[in-house]
Amino acid sequence: MDGLISFFASHHAIRAEAVLKRNGLAAQLIPGPKDLSPNCGVALRFDYAMRENVLPLLAAKNVRFEGVHFYRPRTDDWNRFQAECR
Amino acid sequence: MIYFDNAATSWPKPPAVRAAMDEYFGEAGGNPGRSGHRMSVAAARIVERAREALADLFSANDPSRIVFTHNGTHALNLALQGLLRPGDHVLTTSMEHNSVMRPLRHFEGLGVEVTVVACTPDGRVDPEAVRRAVRHDTSLLVTTHASNVAGTLNPVADLAALAREAKIPYLLDASQTAGSIPIDVQALGVDLVAFTGHKGLLGPTGTGGLYIREGLALAPLMRGGTGSDSAHEIQPEFLPDAHESGTLNLAGIAGLGAAVRFVLEVGIEAVRAHKQKLIAQFLAGAFGISGLTLYGPRNAALQCDLASFTIDGAVPSEVGLILDQSFGIMARTGLHCAPSAHRTLGTFPTGTVRFSFGWFNTPAEVEKGLEALRQIAAWAATEATVPRQEAVETWTA
Numbered sequence: 001m002d003g004l005i006s007f008f009a010s011h012h013a014i015r016a017e018a019v020l021k022r023n024g025l026a027a028q029l030i031p032g033p034k035d036l037s038p039n040c041g042v043a044l045r046f047d048y049a050m051r052e053n054v055l056p057l058l059a060a061k062n063v064r065f066e067g068v069h070f071y072r073p074r075t076d077d078w079n080r081f082q083a084e085c086r
Numbered sequence: 087m088i089y090f091d092n093a094a095t096s097w098p099k100p101p102a103v104r105a106a107m108d109e110y111f112g113e114a115g116g117n118p119g120r121s122g123h124r125m126s127v128a129a130a131r132i133v134e135r136a137r138e139a140l141a142d143l144f145s146a147n148d149p150s151r152i153v154f155t156h157n158g159t160h161a162l163n164l165a166l167q168g169l170l171r172p173g174d175h176v177l178t179t180s181m182e183h184n185s186v187m188r189p190l191r192h193f194e195g196l197g198v199e200v201t202v203v204a205c206t207p208d209g210r211v212d213p214e215a216v217r218r219a220v221r222h223d224t225s226l227l228v229t230t231h232a233s234n235v236a237g238t239l240n241p242v243a244d245l246a247a248l249a250r251e252a253k254i255p256y257l258l259d260a261s262q263t264a265g266s267i268p269i270d271v272q273a274l275g276v277d278l279v280a281f282t283g284h285k286g287l288l289g290p291t292g293t294g295g296l297y298i299r300e301g302l303a304l305a306p307l308m309r310g311g312t313g314s315d316s317a318h319e320i321q322p323e324f325l326p327d328a329h330e331s332g333t334l335n336l337a338g339i340a341g342l343g344a345a346v347r348f349v350l351e352v353g354i355e356a357v358r359a360h361k362q363k364l365i366a367q368f369l370a371g372a373f374g375i376s377g378l379t380l381y382g383p384r385n386a387a388l389q390c391d392l393a394s395f396t397i398d399g400a401v402p403s404e405v406g407l408i409l410d411q412s413f414g415i416m417a418r419t420g421l422h423c424a425p426s427a428h429r430t431l432g433t434f435p436t437g438t439v440r441f442s443f444g445w446f447n448t449p450a451e452v453e454k455g456l457e458a459l460r461q462i463a464a465w466a467a468t469e470a471t472v473p474r475q476e477a478v479e480t481w482t483a
Contacts, residue, residue: 082412
């Protein structure tokens with residue numbers, strides 16, 4: 001999942017997660033990266049390639065979002081690093 | 087699971103809190119003051135017992151000077167909106183939470199002048215700087231007791247003394263300290279203390295209150311039915327009814343009362359000693375982690391039950407995600423609703439990771455937290471294997 005949607009409030013983030021999951025799309029709530037957006041405590045990871053599908057779904061449910069970002073957090077190599085340490 | 091987010095809300099609550107709420111639903115169940123039947127009286131007893139426990143905790147000799155609110159923000163708004171009028175001048179500090187800053191910024195647009203006294207880089211306000219900022223038309227001093235970002239304790243006795251000397255009411259924001267740090271309203275001589283019920287006091291969310299010194303009158307935030315003085319269409323002026331319009335959060339107050347009695351039983355000094363020990367242990371361990379930067383006083387005696395830090399090579403949200411998913415540790419990351427405090431500490435805009443300890447945390451949990459941070463800091467110091475961001479495009483709604 002290399003996409004990230006930022007929101008103005010967790011109200012929208014929680015609703016967006018439900019919309020994506022209901023439509024069979026991968027979605028994961030994570031702590032909002034403040035380097036991308038100062039606004040929301042929680043953001044939603046999703047497949048960036050699916051953005052053309054995702055945004056109309058959110059619009060149809062009146063879920064407001066702040067921005068859609070290409071996002072690969074460093075945490076993705078945390079598991080690899082952990083495995084190497086063992 | 088390890089819960090280090092007690093400054094957001096404390097967890098777990100003492101079992102007596104749940105029992106008291108269950109008892110309200112199952113047995114007391116009525117609405118105080120409204121009806122006078124035995125269930126209404128039982129509910130009124132629960133409310134007054136909770137009020138008395140709070141008066142005990144804060145050494146207020148008259149429980150009627152404590153009014154219940156829905157949270158700390160509600161209490162702060164009651165105090166600020168009840169006192170401030172156009173033409174007034176307010177003194178505050180650069181470490182305030184948005185629950186003080188946002189109402190003050192709103193009042194600025196209505197003709198209230200606000201002076202924000204800059205704090206030291208570790209988040210403390212110098213009483214002398216406050217004294218120098220006092221003007222002949224200053225009508226309120228409002229400061230936090232302890233910063234929700236860095237944990238820094240303010241010199242509240244000195245601040246209260248100088249406010250008294252200058253004949254300015256002093257509003258203390260005790261959201262982060264009530265139930266964690268001893269507060270004696272008589273000894274301090276403070277005029278207003280706003281507190282929340284669900285943090286250090288260990289009660290349920292949706293509870294809080296405001297202590298109002300005898301002789302100080304506030305305009306009510308809301309007017310309405312109080313179950314008293316029912317023949318009149320004018321809001322009663324006596325406390326606590328003047329500020330308790332509408333049915334109270336009775337189940338919440340039942341839980342809060344049990345929580346405060348728990349704190350009284352343990353003893354506020356013992357609570358403070360336990361939390362200070364955990365913070366001291368955390369700080370000592372964190373000092374030894376290469377790549378970890380601590381903010382605030384970095385001294386357990388000078389801070390409440392929380393500490394903020396960053397780790398080189400990883401942003402706070404990444405650290406928070408790993409803590410949650412790999413270690414089962416709940417921490418708060420980012421900006422903690424206090425932009426001016428982050429600017430003071432030099433942590434704006436990416437913020438910090440915050441550990442906040444509660445009565446139920448143990449030294450063994452703190453050690454597990456330190457071990458997690460050691461591993462994360464070691465990892466963050468290595469070269470990243472995935473390019474962090476190739477910002478192809480960003481769409482903004």
